[in-house]
Amino acid sequence: xxxxxxxxxxxxxxxFPSLPVRFAAGDRVRVRExxxxxxxxxxxxxxxxxxVIERYCGAxxxxxxxxxxxxxxxxxxxxxxxxxxxAVWPDYAGRPEDTIxxxxxxxxxxxx
Amino acid sequence: MxxxxxxxxxxxxxxxxxxxxxxDALMVLLSGVKGGTPRMTVDELRKxxxxxGPEAYDKLGYYERWVTSxxxxxxxxxxxxxxxxxxxxxxIRARREDACRx
Amino acid sequence: xxxxxxxxxYQPLTYFQLMEVSLRELLVEKGVVSEQAVSDAVxxxxxxxxxxxxxxxxxxxxxxxxxxxxxxxxxxxxxxxGIEVPATRLVVVENTLQVHNMIxxxxxxxxxxxxxxxxxxxxxxxxxxxxxxxxxxxxLAEFGLRIADxxxxxxxxxxxxMRYMVLPMRPAASEGWDEARLASIVTRDCMIGVxxxxx
Numbered sequence: 001x002x003x004x005x006x007x008x009x010x011x012x013x014x015x016f017p018s019l020p021v022r023f024a025a026g027d028r029v030r031v032r033e034x035x036x037x038x039x040x041x042x043x044x045x046x047x048x049x050x051x052v053i054e055r056y057c058g059a060x061x062x063x064x065x066x067x068x069x070x071x072x073x074x075x076x077x078x079x080x081x082x083x084x085x086x087a088v089w090p091d092y093a094g095r096p097e098d099t100i101x102x103x104x105x106x107x108x109x110x111x112x
Numbered sequence: 113m114x115x116x117x118x119x120x121x122x123x124x125x126x127x128x129x130x131x132x133x134x135x136d137a138l139m140v141l142l143s144g145v146k147g148g149t150p151r152m153t154v155d156e157l158r159k160x161x162x163x164x165g166p167e168a169y170d171k172l173g174y175y176e177r178w179v180t181s182x183x184x185x186x187x188x189x190x191x192x193x194x195x196x197x198x199x200x201x202x203x204i205r206a207r208r209e210d211a212c213r214x
Numbered sequence: 215x216x217x218x219x220x221x222x223x224y225q226p227l228t229y230f231q232l233m234e235v236s237l238r239e240l241l242v243e244k245g246v247v248s249e250q251a252v253s254d255a256v257x258x259x260x261x262x263x264x265x266x267x268x269x270x271x272x273x274x275x276x277x278x279x280x281x282x283x284x285x286x287x288x289x290x291x292x293x294x295x296g297i298e299v300p301a302t303r304l305v306v307v308e309n310t311l312q313v314h315n316m317i318x319x320x321x322x323x324x325x326x327x328x329x330x331x332x333x334x335x336x337x338x339x340x341x342x343x344x345x346x347x348x349x350x351x352x353x354l355a356e357f358g359l360r361i362a363d364x365x366x367x368x369x370x371x372x373x374x375x376m377r378y379m380v381l382p383m384r385p386a387a388s389e390g391w392d393e394a395r396l397a398s399i400v401t402r403d404c405m406i407g408v409x410x411x412x413x
Binding site: 131136146151161173196 | 224225231233236237238239244246253256260301318332335341343348353357371
Binding site: 060095 | 287289303305320321347348349350351352363364365366367368369370371372373374375376
């Protein structure tokens with residue numbers, strides 16, 4: 001049986017039984033490189049890149065599973081992760097401090 | 113799609129046709145946002161749009177992709193069948209042909 | 215629901231229009247939806263437009279406590295104003311002298327519809343969705359907005375359950391304006407982040 005995290009953490013409280021929250025704001029994380037079949041909400045362009053947790057957003061049913069008519073539970077913690085644009089795009093033409101913030105589910109993140 | 117080479121952003125807008133507004137409304141109702149039993153999720157909508165393949169972005173309009181995806185989802189969910197859909201589309205097509213002739 | 219063209223005659227339906235009518239009729243026959251519910255939902259969406267979001271921005275400009283609440287929990291702040299935002303977990307990001315924010319959904323077309331209405335075609339276009347994340351300054355320039363070199367740009371890609379809205383900077387020239395007047399200069403494009411309010 002998966003562990004159930006305490007509800008109510010994060011910016012929007014979680015109503016669902018959810019997996020434990022592994023990361024906190026400020027943690028450095030790497031986005032996994034996988035490219036499986038099915039519906040995925042982790043954009044291709046960010047896979048493999050390293051960013052910083054900007055905030056925890058709450059836990060939500062896994063959209064990969066919802067897309068396949070399953071309930072997506074236990075809910076996956078969701079984070080906003082901030083990346084430096086200059087690190088993501090080799091030819092980025094802007095300020096070195098420019099960022100891109102993306103919501104990424106926990107199962108796509110590894111501690112860096 | 114993020115980061116792929118693409119052209120100038122044309123600041124285009126259009127007034128949505130009634131049928132497009134109805135497709136949008138159907139999605140609102142079927143996803144259960146207005147109360148009522150959810151019959152599908154936005155995730156299935158998105159998955160079935162993705163399943164149309166990249167050419168769909170060139171060949172089909174936004175709500176054409178939506179109506180195809182919603183209909184496909186209803187078939188996958190067993191709420192309607194392919195056979196029912198085929199017969200109904202023929203019925204409506206014939207009905208509309210009659211109306212056009214008058 | 216008639217589809218007569220300007221001449222008053224019926225036009226043939228396209229394949230997809232045929233699909234829409236058929237799907238709707240089948241769902242009504244099966245009791246999944248009613249025609250009334252579809253009409254009501256169409257009407258309701260027609261009533262939602264950026265003026266709703268503009269009122270929220272104007273309130274935040276006029277009331278520092280509301281601004282703080284809006285930035286902390288956008289949904290709760292809207293509800294405190296009596297604005298219903300069903301199924302919307304709103305994150306409001308604030309423009310400052312140092313930071314300019316811009317919203318995109320590269321995966322589809324996620325958008326805070328309850329506050330801004332239906333998204334414009336360009337927001338849903340392949341070109342915006344591909345380039346906004348990679349070359350935001352060039353895209354903003356195409357919208358006629360030049361961001362200074364000492365201002366950081368933050369692009370927000372709405373990939374999951376949050377919905378984003380930009381809280382633009384209040385122009386100095388709007389000092390002393392009431393909320394209605396403040397709201398009048400807040401356009402949809404300001405709240406997406408491709409424009410700034412012009413007093």
